[in-house]
Amino acid sequence: MHLVGARGVEVKTWDEQWWEGMGRCVTPRQVPALRRKADAIIWCSVNGNEVTLHGWSTLDDVEAQPVVLTGPAHHPVANHQVPADRLRPLDDLFPLPAT
Secondary structure (H helix, E strand, O other), X not given: OEEEOOEEXXXXXXXXXXXXXXXXXXXXXXXXXXXXXXXXXXXXXXEOOEEEEEEEEOHHHHHOOOEEEXXXXXXXXXXXXXXXXXXXXXXXXXXXXOO
């Protein structure tokens, strides 16, 4: 967990090749522990040395998603997966000072 201002923030990162199918996932068992330490999750992907910050979600946003099986066919995992188009914009979490 990281602190951004007064907010507890969890950062979850996937390799870019797994972003579509497995990114933005939290297992139902993880949610209570995340609630104790974080107010938000920042979703990232990495491609080599390049890190992309895609957006963020509250834990309520995560739990509102149905539990679905994600991951490879030989090892599916039951997760809440936030659709990429439902991520909150980073500007709403990190308001930039006026210049």
